[in-house]
Amino acid sequence: MSVSLVAEHSAETDAAPAEHLDETHAAALVSWVPSARGHAEFPIQNLPFGVFSPHGQAPRGGVAIGDVILDLAALAASGLAGDELAEVTAAAAAPRLNGFLALGSDARRRLRARLSALLREGAPERASVERMLHRAGDCRMGLPAQIGDYTDFYAGIQHAINIGTLLRPDNPLLPNYKHVPIGYHGRASSIVPTGSAVRRPNGQRKRPDESAPSFGPCRNLDYELELGVWIGPGNALGTPIGIDEAQEHVAGLCLLNDWSARDVQAWEYQPLGPFLAKDFATTISPWIVTAEALAPFRVAQAPRPEGDPAPLPYLQTSRPDRPAAYDITLDVLLQSEAMREQGLAPHRLSRGTTRDLYWTVAQLIAHHSCNGCNLQPGDLFGTGTISGRAPDSFGSLMEISRGGREPLTLPSGETRTYLADGDEIIMRASASREGFTTIGFGECRGRILPALS
């Protein structure tokens, strides 16, 4: 089947350059997998990689297509991917995808092209490939890779302003913000895949009106809506990644919920920053939506507002023609226990966009490695909470409830400032552009269990 490119849709000045687009992006492409046609998240133009376990079986690599998952271990065993892709397919079929992430964009692009050919309408291999599909609803999703290191940034400037306003109304944004991408080293061991329960942490907390701290369940449990970044090849210790090469080290993206114990955080964070308020759990969506799948949804980074400092040279690309930002829409929904009992659908708390990030992912990578720090395949970044200017785009409850002062009302009539036990937070994301097929990320979902007594 021949599919022509959709280059005529690149007329917008900020759209992805045609060099990054190929026939796997064509809107005319359809899969022989019935549920993939018109699928809101996993049409044949997406093809995200993950690790799944079919019922009662060992974990292995897979690709989401419609409501099913293509078993890459079965594909590797069949030889259908072809001799020249045997090693790449084996790496993508492994129960941890670190080896696949290490291979970089050329290997991903070649495997993606082959998968697209095998899954498209008219593929002669259909009967064989059909036997390698598992219903996604029958499978358990795991983490896509062994995460060596996890770093959380603070690249959402409106979130920084909103939080800063609560703490320092006269001077919300600290003077370093527009010069240096702020981040901290998080904890990789407590990153969990979607669907994992999250236990309310115990910890030290002290309200401003209390004279001494106490130990007990977090009182102000929050979420943070973030984009997760899966690092590809990475760099050797001592060898920084230049800003113009940084994009080559992005294997793909996911959704990330940086669960946050605000009361613990307020007491512990000075002077060294986040610690136990953050590392009890971080939930991610299970699919690596690849840099290749996201190519049509790259856009120019918004120009810095008048008066903002220019980034230092090591954070300035010499290729401004290459779109450095992503146009991804992100939703946060909440469903309480009472809402579940009453059959009420999850309630949307906010809708944000990655266009609101002040620093690009490439800048985060260049900055992280500028001192020689080595990034490794399967490392994970959080961008920082993504918030817009309007209250319905705020990416955390601390912002929505103005520090716990203004409760919101749920469809059940319940109110919330922070999360209650039994609450479930669901994050979703999608990328759309005229002339292209919309793709999604899959859910990032977690439910709060009561604290241990």
Ligand code: CA
């Ligand atoms: Ca965060």
